[in-house]
Amino acid sequence: MELIKSDLSHYSKLILTLMRVIEARNPFNVNHCQLVSHYAGKIGEKANVSPDVLKRAMTAAEVHTIGVLLQIEEKKTHLSIPLCSSQGKAREVSLIQREEEILQDLLKGDPQLAEIIPVILQRHEWYNGTGIQGLKEGEILEEARLLAAADAYVDLATPKSHRYPATGVEVMQRISELSGSEFDPAFVNALSALILKGEKWDAQERAYRFTQAQCFHWLDLGDFYRQSQQADWAIRCYTLSLRTAEEMKDSDLILNALSKLFMVFWSTGDLESAKALLDRVQKEEIHASTFLKQRSLILRGLLEWAEGRKEKGIKILETLFQEFKNQENLIGLFTVLLFLSCLTLLQKPVSPDSQQKWLETHLKWLNEFLNLLMKHDLFDLMIQYRQYALLTLLSGVIHQINPSFCRILLTRMGEPCVPHIEEKLKQMPVNQWIEAIHIELPFSYFPAKVPIKEETRISLLEPGNEPNISMRIFFLGSFKVEIKSHIITEENWPTQKAMKLFAYLVYRHQSAVPDETLLDLFWPDKDEEKARNSLRNALHHVRFLFKDLLDENQYSRFLIRSRKTGTLTLNLSIFVDTEEFENLYSSTVHLVSEKKFDEALSYLKQALSYDRGEFLENIKDEWTDTPRTHFSLSFIKATLLLSRCCLMAKDPEAAELAARQVILKDNLQEEAYHYLIESLLAQNKKTEALKQYQEAIRHLEKELGISVSSSFSPLYEKIVKS
Numbered sequence: 090m091e092l093i094k095s096d097l098s099h100y101s102k103l104i105l106t107l108m109r110v111i112e113a114r115n116p117f118n119v120n121h122c123q124l125v126s127h128y129a130g131k132i133g134e135k136a137n138v139s140p141d142v143l144k145r146a147m148t149a150a151e152v153h154t155i156g157v158l159l160q161i162e163e164k165k166t167h168l169s170i171p172l173c174s175s176q177g178k179a180r181e182v183s184l185i186q187r188e189e190e191i192l193q194d195l196l197k198g199d200p201q202l203a204e205i206i207p208v209i210l211q212r213h214e215w216y217n218g219t220g221i222q223g224l225k226e227g228e229i230l231e232e233a234r235l236l237a238a239a240d241a242y243v244d245l246a247t248p249k250s251h252r253y254p255a256t257g258v259e260v261m262q263r264i265s266e267l268s269g270s271e272f273d274p275a276f277v278n279a280l281s282a283l284i285l286k287g288e289k290w291d292a293q294e295r296a297y298r299f300t301q302a303q304c305f306h307w308l309d310l311g312d313f314y315r316q317s318q319q320a321d322w323a324i325r326c327y328t329l330s331l332r333t334a335e336e337m338k339d340s341d342l343i344l345n346a347l348s349k350l351f352m353v354f355w356s357t358g359d360l361e362s363a364k365a366l367l368d369r370v371q372k373e374e375i376h377a378s379t380f381l382k383q384r385s386l387i388l389r390g391l392l393e394w395a396e397g398r399k400e401k402g403i404k405i406l407e408t409l410f411q412e413f414k415n416q417e418n419l420i421g422l423f424t425v426l427l428f429l430s431c432l433t434l435l436q437k438p439v440s441p442d443s444q445q446k447w448l449e450t451h452l453k454w455l456n457e458f459l460n461l462l463m464k465h466d467l468f469d470l471m472i473q474y475r476q477y478a479l480l481t482l483l484s485g486v487i488h489q490i491n492p493s494f495c496r497i498l499l500t501r502m503g504e505p506c507v508p509h510i511e512e513k514l515k516q517m518p519v520n521q522w523i524e525a526i527h528i529e530l531p532f533s534y535f536p537a538k539v540p541i542k543e544e545t546r547i548s549l550l551e552p553g554n555e556p557n558i559s560m561r562i563f564f565l566g567s568f569k570v571e572i573k574s575h576i577i578t579e580e581n582w583p584t585q586k587a588m589k590l591f592a593y594l595v596y597r598h599q600s601a602v603p604d605e606t607l608l609d610l611f612w613p614d615k616d617e618e619k620a621r622n623s624l625r626n627a628l629h630h631v632r633f634l635f636k637d638l639l640d641e642n643q644y645s646r647f648l649i650r651s652r653k654t655g656t657l658t659l660n661l662s663i664f665v666d667t668e669e670f671e672n673l674y675s676s677t678v679h680l681v682s683e684k685k686f687d688e689a690l691s692y693l694k695q696a697l698s699y700d701r702g703e704f705l706e707n708i709k710d711e712w713t714d715t716p717r718t719h720f721s722l723s724f725i726k727a728t729l730l731l732s733r734c735c736l737m738a739k740d741p742e743a744a745e746l747a748a749r750q751v752i753l754k755d756n757l758q759e760e761a762y763h764y765l766i767e768s769l770l771a772q773n774k775k776t777e778a779l780k781q782y783q784e785a786i787r788h789l790e791k792e793l794g795i796s797v798s799s800s801f802s803p804l805y806e807k808i809v810k811s
Contacts, residue, residue, distance in 0.1 A: 100199045105151055111158045118158070119302075121243060126150035128280075129239040135279035138231060146232040146239075148201065149208040153236060155195065156188035156209070185213065185221055208232040212240060217270045226273075238264070238276040257284045304333045304342050308349060315353055316475050323353050328711055344370060344385070351388050356476070360395055361726075365718040367392055368755055371792065383409055386794050387424055391432075399436050403429065405795050410457075423458075423467050424474075430454040431477045434484050455484055459491045468501065479504055487515055559643060561664040562595050565720065566702030572638045579707060586611060586623070587630035589708060594648075594659045596716070601656035610712055628657075667720060670699045674727050681730065686737040693731045700724045725754055732764040741771035757792055759785075759800065766804050770811055779808050 112118040129150045133143040182190070189210055196202035211224065211233035218225030245260040261284050268277040311326030327350045334342035347370045354363035370385045386409055394402030406425045413421035433451040458481060461467070471478040479502065485495035499505055561571040568588065570577040582588035590611060594602060604624065611627070612620035632648065639647060649658040673696035680689035704717040728751050735744035748765035751758050762785040769778035782804060789797045 098199055098201055101148075101201050104155070104195065104199075104202065108152050108155055111155070111162070118154070121247065122151050122154060124243045125153065125236070125239050128242055128283075129235055131283055132239055132276055132279045133235055135282055136235070136275050138235065142231050142235070145205055145208060146235045149205040149212075149232060150236055150239060152196075152202070152205075153209045153212060153240065156191040159191050160184065160187055185210070205232075208236060212236045215271045216273050219270075229273075234273040235276055238272050238280055241272065242280060300333060300337055301339070301342070304330050304337070304339075304346075306330075307333065308345060311349055311353075312473055315349070315356075316472070320353050320357050324350065324715070325711060327353065328714055348384055348388060355388075355391055355395060358395075360392065361722045362715060362718050363388075363392055363395075365722045368757070371757070383412065383421060384424070387421075387428070389793060391428065394432055399432075401795070401800075403432065403436075405793065406432075408795055419461075419465055419467065420470065422461055423470050426454060426458040426461060427474055427477055427481060430458045430481045430484070434480060451484070452488060452490065455481065455488070455490055459485055459494065462498070463491070463494060468498070471498065471502065475502065478502070483514060486511055558664045559639070559647075559661045561666075563666045563701070564592070564596070564704050564716075565666050565670075565699055567707055568592055568705055572635070575638055577634070581634075583630045583634060584627065587627045587634070589710060590624075590627045591631050592705060592708065593712060594657065595663065595665065596712075598659040598661075598663065598665075601651070601654065601658045604655045604657065607657065610710070666699045666701075667704070667716070670696050670720075670727075671723070674723065674730075677727075677730060677734075681734065684737075686734045690731070690734050690738060693727060693734060697724070697727055697731065721754075725751055725758070728754075729758065729760055729764070732761070732768070736764060736767055736771065739771075741768040744768040745772070756788065759789065759797065762789075763801075763804060766808070770807060775808065775811050778811075782808060 108122055112121060126147045129146045130143060133146060138146075189206075192206045192209060196206055208230055211222075211230050214220035214222060214224045214229045214233065214237075216226060216229070216234065218228075241264055242260055245263060246257060261281055264272060264277055265281065268274045307326045307330035311323045311330065314320075314323035314326060327346050331343065331346035331350065334346055347366055351363050351366045351370070354360070354366065367385070367388050370388060386405055390402045390405030390409070392402070393399075393405060406429050409421065410425045410429065413425060430451065433447070433454055436447065462471075479499070482495045482499050482502075484490075486492045486499070496505070559572070563569040563571075568579050579588060590607065593607070593610065604621070607624055608615075608617065608620040612623050615623065628648065628650075632644075635647065636644060643661065647659065647661050649660050650656075651658070673692050677689045677692040677696065680686075680692065704720045705713050728747050732744045732747035732751070735741070735747060744764055745768035748761045748768060751761035752765065755761075762781065766778050766781050766785070769775075769781060782801065786797060786801060
């Protein structure tokens with residue numbers, strides 16, 4: 090039996106609507122009152138209560154938490170007055186008294202609701218008389234006893250932040266133990282009969298919905314930080330969402346989180362991390378929806394554009410535009426049109442002759458984008474891509490394409506474009522527009538790599554011969570510390586937290602680390618006092634481990650704790666494998682630029698010898714994700730450079746091996762296919778070179794969705810001539 094809402098007054102319906110809104114603010118509470126009302130009806134029917142009692146119990150169930158939820162709302166720090174204008178004020182009276190005040194204030198004006206106030210309040214009473222008012226058995230309203238049993242069942246079977254949902258049978262065992270003490274035995278028996286009969290309970294669905302809500306919460310919070318230009322916090326939130334989605338094994342949510350992480354790295358110019366994330370996207374998209382698969386191609390287009398292959402990036406987006414248009418996919422259309430208009434705007438003409446063609450291309454996409462905005466309400470998407478939308482709308486004003494409409498949208502986004510600003514912008518290059526109205530554009534033009542200076546070169550050192558080194562640290566693969574003749578592996582640490590703390594301090598050893606950073610990373614769920622105690626304990630374990638391994642002078646100063654600044658510093662002369670790899674690789678790049686390929690090979694082989702596995706492969710903490718991605722991609726780039734150097738040094742067999750290693754790790758590296766085919770030709774393996782050429786074209790065009798044959802044309806001519 091369901092509550093017949095058509096019998097309710099207009100005011101009662103408004104209260105029910107209010108309940109839905111309040112419940113929706115917390116995923117634990119969604120549909121709670123509706124479910125309690127449903128079970129109250131089922132239990133009442135089974136126990137043969139009168140229709141009037143049943144109706145009052147179900148009506149009370151529909152709003153029974155309103156007093157509790159509004160108390161939570163009015164105690165939030167940003168609210169300065171109670172939500173309900175009753176004689177008492179929040180915090181000045183007991184919980185039960187405040188709940189009664191709220192119920193009287195909200196419900197007494199409607200006769201149907203006024204009669205259920207005692208029902209809601211008496212649901213706290215215990216059947217044996219040990220409740221708040223001391224009412225017992227028949228002194229408690231029958232509706233309240235019925236509501237108490239139904240509420241307890243739904244509450245115990247629903248997931249909470251501190252526990253997973255229980256099955257219906259498990260819940261009944263707990264309620265049956267309280268039959269005759271907290272609950273009316275008649276209603277417990279009726280509920281038990283329902284469960285034994287197989288009454289459906291959707292606890293698993295509610296648990297999944299809650300976890301999904303958590304995932305979306307972190308995504309939304311990440312969007313907020315991304316829009317606020319706080320990339321580090323955005324990455325943290327998106328990473329938390331990604332982990333939650335992976336636990337759920339939800340491909341769509343995983344791809345959603347990966348895509349948003351990609352946008353952070355892309356917008357800040359960290360193209361190595363963006364590339365590594367895109368590789369993960371392509372591995373995950375097998376089971377995802379069609380749109381999310383297409384979105385991975387949008388990301389591919391953005392990456393191609395950012396890495397300097399601008400025409401190829403634009404071509405990928407143009408292909409997707411036609412697909413989304415045919416599918417009438419508004420979100421897809423919005424995304425590709427926004428970036429097509431924005432990126433063509435930033436693609437400066439290389440010569441005066443190409444100026445007109447550039448402008449025509451940009452205005453074509455700008456027109457398409459603004460026409461889409463005029464037909465559909467897509468403002469929420471514009472907020473998500475704020476920086477890029479601002480650039481595009483400013484272009485609409487400057488180029489007089491629907492300027493009034495563009496001004497309205499700019500004003501709604503908090504950036505009104507008044508006439509004197511418009512005149513000022515007309516005289517400026519595109520990349521200065523955002524700066525002129527005090528909005529940071531995160532990606533206008535990606536900075537070129539700074540060339541390696543001669544003095545940054547390092548000499549090749551044999552392991553153990555580094556001057557003044559107190560300790561050798563190995564991040565790649567499993568975490569390892571070498572000190573004197575001792576080796577400390579992951580199994581030798583007294584606690585995991587001590588090991589992770591020391592690893593992080595080594596990773597950040599070139600600067601002091603604030604206590605707050607450590608507390609937030611390693612003890613986020615503890616209050617500050619307990620977290621600081623845990624930090625002190627972990628530091629004690631670290632010091633204890635090294636007590637007999639460092640000399641007295643080193644031991645007294647190797648961890649410097651500053652109470653004045655609240656920071657912690659690692660004060661040791663150390664060798665770190667990741668730093669040595671990067672130094673060697675940087676020196677190699679410089680040598681290659683000078684065409685000193687034989688010398689570069691020595692540096693490269695030494696650098697690649699440190700590739701013993703992923704960065705801290707057994708530690709899956711939040712802070713390890715970014716360096717793990719960075720070094721994974723760095724070793725791919727180093728192996729590509731090795732293949733190129735081997736070709737230049739006339740060692741095609743080694744070049745082939747290196748190219749195949751890259752393809753094994755990342756089968757979308759076009760450069761690796763080029764080196765592989767060239768190395769095969771150098772070995773006179775013409776048939777195999779042609780086969781690899783055909784396979785590369787077929788694979789890349791299938792994965793990228795565009796033709797790549799033009800970039801392989803010189804190779805094909807080489808094969809034909811040979």
